[in-house]
Structures are given as C-alpha cells and as structure tokens.
Amino acid sequence: MRIGKIFGIEISVNPSWVFIFALVAYSIAQPMGPLSAVSLNTSERVVLGVIASLLFFASVLFHELAHSLLARSRGVPVRGITLFIFGGVSSLEDEPTTPPSEAWISAIGPLASLVLGGLFALLTTLSSHAPALALMFGYLAFANIALAVFNILPAYPMDGGRVLHALVWRATNDRLRATRIAATIGGAIAIVLIVGGAAETLFTGSVGGLWTTFIGWFLLNAGTLERRQSEVQSTLRNRNAADLIASPELRARADETADRVLHAMREDRVRVLPVYVADRFIGFVSIDDMAKIPLDELSRTYVTAIMTREEETEHASPSDDANDVLRRMARSGLQALPVVDAQGNLIGLVTRDSIMRWLSSHWTKDGDRVATAVRTP
Numbered sequence: 001m002r003i004g005k006i007f008g009i010e011i012s013v014n015p016s017w018v019f020i021f022a023l024v025a026y027s028i029a030q031p032m033g034p035l036s037a038v039s040l041n042t043s044e045r046v047v048l049g050v051i052a053s054l055l056f057f058a059s060v061l062f063h064e065l066a067h068s069l070l071a072r073s074r075g076v077p078v079r080g081i082t083l084f085i086f087g088g089v090s091s092l093e094d095e096p097t098t099p100p101s102e103a104w105i106s107a108i109g110p111l112a113s114l115v116l117g118g119l120f121a122l123l124t125t126l127s128s129h130a131p132a133l134a135l136m137f138g139y140l141a142f143a144n145i146a147l148a149v150f151n152i153l154p155a156y157p158m159d160g161g162r163v164l165h166a167l168v169w170r171a172t173n174d175r176l177r178a179t180r181i182a183a184t185i186g187g188a189i190a191i192v193l194i195v196g197g198a199a200e201t202l203f204t205g206s207v208g209g210l211w212t213t214f215i216g217w218f219l220l221n222a223g224t225l226e227r228r229q230s231e232v233q234s235t236l237r238n239r240n241a242a243d244l245i246a247s248p249e250l251r252a253r254a255d256e257t258a259d260r261v262l263h264a265m266r267e268d269r270v271r272v273l274p275v276y277v278a279d280r281f282i283g284f285v286s287i288d289d290m291a292k293i294p295l296d297e298l299s300r301t302y303v304t305a306i307m308t309r310e311e312e313t314e315h316a317s318p319s320d321d322a323n324d325v326l327r328r329m330a331r332s333g334l335q336a337l338p339v340v341d342a343q344g345n346l347i348g349l350v351t352r353d354s355i356m357r358w359l360s361s362h363w364t365k366d367g368d369r370v371a372t373a374v375r376t377p
C-alpha cells in the first residue's frame with residue numbers, strides 16, 4: 001500500500017506493519033507498561049500509545065530514508081521504501097558499485113537510528129517536568145538504539161552484514177565470494193537466533209523467544225534470496241541482451257489457433273512464442289495469455305486475439321546490459337522483451353525461460369538455485 005513520496009522516494013506500507021503499530025501502541029498504553037509509573041486514565045494512555053507508535057513509524061522511516069538518500073547520492077537508483085513487520089527495507093535498483101559505497105550506504109541507517117535515539121534521550125531529559133511525556137520519549141530512545149544495535153549485527157542481509165560484505169569484498173576483490181562468505185555467516189547467526197529463541201520459549205515459557213525464532217527464520221530466507229540474486233547478477237555482469245535471446249526459430253503464425261500454439265509450446269518446452277505474419281514480427285503470446293481463455297474456446301481463438309502486440313511492448317537493443325534487461329522485465333511484468341536491431345527487425349525474444357537456460361548452461365552446478373532467483377523478481 002503506497003502512502004506517499006518523500007524526496008521523490010516512494011513510501012509503501014505492508015499490511016503486516018499494522019501488527020507492529022498495534023504492538024507498540026499496546027505495549028505503551030497497557031496498564032503495566034512504561035506509563036504505569038504515572039497516573040493517567042485509559043484514554044490518555046491510548047493517545048500517548050498512538051503518538052509513540054507514529055513516532056516509532058517515523059523513526060524506522062528515518063532509518064530507511066538515510067539508506068535511500070545516501071544510495072541515490074552515490075548513483076544507485078532507489079525504487080522505494082517499504083515498511084513491514086520487521087521494520088523497513090529500501091529497495092535499490094542495483095547493487096552499489098564499490099565496497100566503500102556499500103559500506104556507507106549500509107552503515108548510515110544504524111547511525112541515523114543512533115542519532116535519533118540520542119535525540120529522544122535528550123527530549124526525555126528536557127521533559128522531566130511532564131513525566132508521562134518523558135516516559136514515552138525514553139521508550140522511543142530505547143527503541144531507536146535497539147534498532148541500531150539489532151541492525152548492526154553482522155547477519156547478512158542486515159546492515160551490519162552488508163558492511164561485513166563490503167569489507168570482505170574489499171579484502172578479496174571478489175564480490176561473489178564476499179557474498180557467499182557474508183551469507184554463510186548471516187545464515188549461522190540466523191540459525192543461532194532460531195535455536196536460541198526456541199530454547200528460550202521451551203525453557204522459560206516466554207513468548208519473546210518465539211519472536212527471536214521468527215526473526216531468525218526471516219533472516220535465513222532473506223539471506224538466501226539475496227545471495228541467489230547476487231549470484232545471478234554476478235553471472236550476468238558484462239553480458240548483453242543478445243546473449244539471452246531464446247531460439248529465434250521457434251515461432252507461432254498469426255493464423256494459428258491458441259490450442260495449436262499451446263501444443264507447440266509444450267513440445268518445445270517454452271512459455272512464450274513470437275507471433276509472425278510471413279516474416280514480420282507482430283507480437284508475442286504466452287502460456288499466461290492462454291490461461292485467460294476458457295479451455296473449450298482455445299480451438300476457436302486466434303493467437304492474434306490474445307497476444308501482446310508489438311506496438312504495446314517495450315524493446316531492448318542487442319547491446320543492452322543483461323542485468324538491466326532482467327530488471328526491466330521484473331518491473332514491467334512483461335513475459336518477454338523483444339530484442340530488435342537498429343533497423344527495427346526482431347532478433348529474438350528474451351524470456352524468463354531463455355534467461356534461465358542461459359544461466360544454467362553457464363553455471364551447470366547450480367542451475368536449480370539460479371532458476372529460483374530468476375522467478376522471483
């Protein structure tokens with residue numbers, strides 16, 4: 001859910017954030033919470049709880065904005081910021097190009113949280129005449145410092161893990177190896193969190209342990225995904241669109257019906273085919289397009305009725321950067337990206353299948369893992 005833009009950066013909130021909002025508001029407003037030391041009625045406590053939640057929300061946003069703004073100033077385009085149950089995430093369109101860039105872009109978030117924590121601590125002292133406010137600011141100071149400390153854990157892909165990645169990258173001059181090392185350490189920390197949290201719940205009966213397990217599990221997944229994406233990016237680096245095109249001899253004719261083309265797709269094990277009238281490329285049709293047609297109508301539907309038309313789609317040129325092509329496809333949700341030469345003739349389609357085939361033929365030992373990453377835009 002989009003909520004607006006700050007400095008041209010799109011801010012979204014995942015529905016899971018509502019849970020955190022409620023949790024923060026409740027933990028402050030509940031009768032036994034930090035406000036129990038002062039005498040307030042229920043509605044006063046609820047108001048302070050909601051204000052604290054909003055300020056906490058602003059704190060997480062501030063942390064992410066620090067990452068995003070520094071990334072942008074260092075030439076890394078920012079897609080947007082999403083706040084969700086475990087905090088926030090800044091989506092960068094590309095990886096930082098140098099180790100110092102990565103280190104600073106990662107470190108600035110926890111630093112921003114520390115500064116904010118200090119600021120709230122100062123507000124706590126300044127509002128000593130209003131104990132309820134002082135308690136709320138004290139809570140926020142604690143929350144921001146906890147946010148900084150938690151994020152600086154060297155658990156890739158958290159901020160500290162990314163700093164570690166940048167250091168290993170600098171030391172080894174090998175980015176892919178740095179990713180593997182950082183991801184392995186991050187995975188080990190995630191497992192410690194999972195096991196430690198489970199043990200805590202088991203032996204003390206505290207629910208907090210479950211939360212730790214949950215965070216560890218999330219980290220483990222996020223780390224694996226990051227690592228796969230990074231491996232794909234490294235493999236595609238310095239390649240271009242022409243390397244990734246599907247076999248150009250596989251095509252559908254405009255006068256064919258959907259059931260026949262579907263049959264051909266199954267035979268050739270592809271999900272997308274370019275559609276031609278004689279030698280002229282007029283669009284492409286995918287399995288997904290077929291799935292929108294009731295089964296009994298496939299034999300009466302021409303592919304031209306369901307295809308993506310040539311004039312409706314984006315194009316790539318043969319020399320376009322391969323990672324750029326992958327990003328454009330993920331962003332536009334297109335099933336295929338036609339690669340055309342300077343005269344406007346189709347050289348071939350880049351599809352997710354063709355990218356996966358290219359990757360697995362250049363990286364046979366890990367074909368499966370690569371495939372998963374390509375499917376996850």
Ligand SMILES: [Zn+2]
Nearest residue numbers: 109110151159
């Ligand atoms: Zn961060």
